[in-house]
Amino acid sequence: QKEVEQDPGPLSVPEGAIVSLNCTYSNSAFQYFMWYRQYSRKGPELLMYTYSSGNKEDGRFTAQVDKSSKYISLFIRDSQPSDSATYLCAMRGQGGSEKLVFGKGTKLTVNP
Amino acid sequence: DSGVTQTPKHLITATGQRVTLRCSPRSGDLSVYWYQQSLDQGLQFLIQYYNGEERAKGNILERFSAQQFPDLHSELNLSSLELGDSALYFCASSVAPSGAGELFFGEGSRLTVL
Numbered sequence: 001q002k003e004v005e006q007d008p009g010p011l012s013v014p015e016g017a018i019v020s021l022n023c024t025y026s027n028s029a030f031q032y033f034m035w036y037r038q039y040s041r042k043g044p045e046l047l048m049y050t051y052s053s054g055n056k057e058d059g060r061f062t063a064q065v066d067k068s069s070k071y072i073s074l075f076i077r078d079s080q081p082s083d084s085a086t087y088l089c090a091m092r093g094q095g096g097s098e099k100l101v102f103g104k105g106t107k108l109t110v111n112p
Numbered sequence: 113d114s115g116v117t118q119t120p121k122h123l124i125t126a127t128g129q130r131v132t133l134r135c136s137p138r139s140g141d142l143s144v145y146w147y148q149q150s151l152d153q154g155l156q157f158l159i160q161y162y163n164g165e166e167r168a169k170g171n172i173l174e175r176f177s178a179q180q181f182p183d184l185h186s187e188l189n190l191s192s193l194e195l196g197d198s199a200l201y202f203c204a205s206s207v208a209p210s211g212a213g214e215l216f217f218g219e220g221s222r223l224t225v226l
Contacts, residue, residue, distance in 0.1 A: 043114060043202055043217030059118070088155060099168055100215065102147075104154035 003027050006089055006103030019076040023089035023103045026070065029099075030091040031104050033065050035074045038086045038105065047087070048074065079110045115139065118203050118218035126226055130191040133221045137184055137205030143167065144186040145206075145215060146178055150199040161186055162209040193225045 006023045013019055021035075032051055036044035048063040050056045050072075056063045062075040072091070076083055088105040115138035125131055137144050146158040148171075156171035156196060162179035172178075177194075180186045200222050204215040 041219070043116070043204075044215075045114065045217065046214045049214065099157045099160075099170055100156070102155040105132050 003101050004089065004091060004103045007048075007106055008026050008104050009107060010071055010107040012109045012111060014046050015079060015081060015110055017110070019074075019079050019083070019108060019110075021076075021087050021089075021106050021108070024070055025072070025073050025091060025101075027091075027093070027101075028067075028070065029093040031094045032092045033063070033072050034090040034100075035061075035063055036088045036090055036102075038088060040085075044088055067104040079108075081110050084109045114141060114216040114218060116205050116216050116218035117205055118201075118221050120221055121122065121219065122222045122224075124224045124226065125193060127193055127195060129193050129225075130189065131193065133188040133190070133201050133203075133223075135186045135188070135203030135205075137186070137203075138216050141205035141207050141216070143182065143206045143209060144184070145204040146172075146186070146188050147176055147202040147204065147217075148199050149202060149220070156203070158188070167209060190223070193223075195225050198223055198225045 004025045035048040037047045038044040050063050053065045053067045060077045064073040087105045088103040089103040092100045117136040119134045142163045145160045149155045158172040160168040164180050178188045200220045202220045204217045
């Protein structure tokens with residue numbers, strides 16, 4: 001079983017839709033959870049950063065972490081064509097030398 | 113623009129050859145990370161340097177090596193190249209020695225091995 005599982009999609013939605021992106025993980029030691037966005041031919045950029053369980057909201061984006069289920073989600077409200085990108089979840093443990101483990105990414109297309 | 117600079121952007125070479133990828137981190141960042149991204153494996157951590165010293169090692173092959181220089185730029189050397197080494201290679205940097213903070217990624221070096 002891979003440490004982090006993420007459905008690669010692709011996911012295609014109409015503009016204005018609510019998008020739900022998810023990852024599951026197996027390592028209960030993960031404490032830091034992130035979502036990166038990667039546009040075509042670009043490097044990943046940090047979108048959301050959450051420590052431990054709970055929700056975090058930033059504009060149209062909401063990140064949720066459910067450690068009991070080992071499940072994290074990213075919701076995008078009122079999706080825009082500019083949200084079309086690949087979204088990668090990433091997570092790491094508490095220790096100082098813990099490496100960041102990425103999901104394979106979900107490719108999202110928002111159609112105008 | 114993340115502030116992380118990678119060169120070259122594209123590289124085409126033949127099996128058995130050796131290439132060097134270069135990364136300049138953001139100003140003030142002491143940590144440099146190298147990642148390999150392929151369609152089937154996703155983003156895989158290779159190695160991290162902090163202020164010139166190797167800090168953490170991931171799935172880096174013995175044919176690959178890296179170093180960080182006193183001016184903090186880093187180079188990833190890939191030798192005895194195989195077809196399967198074709199991938200995007202990303203460099204990322206951060207201020208902290210650990211991976212707790214945000215990683216800033218460059219735009220990547222696309223390596224094609226023919």
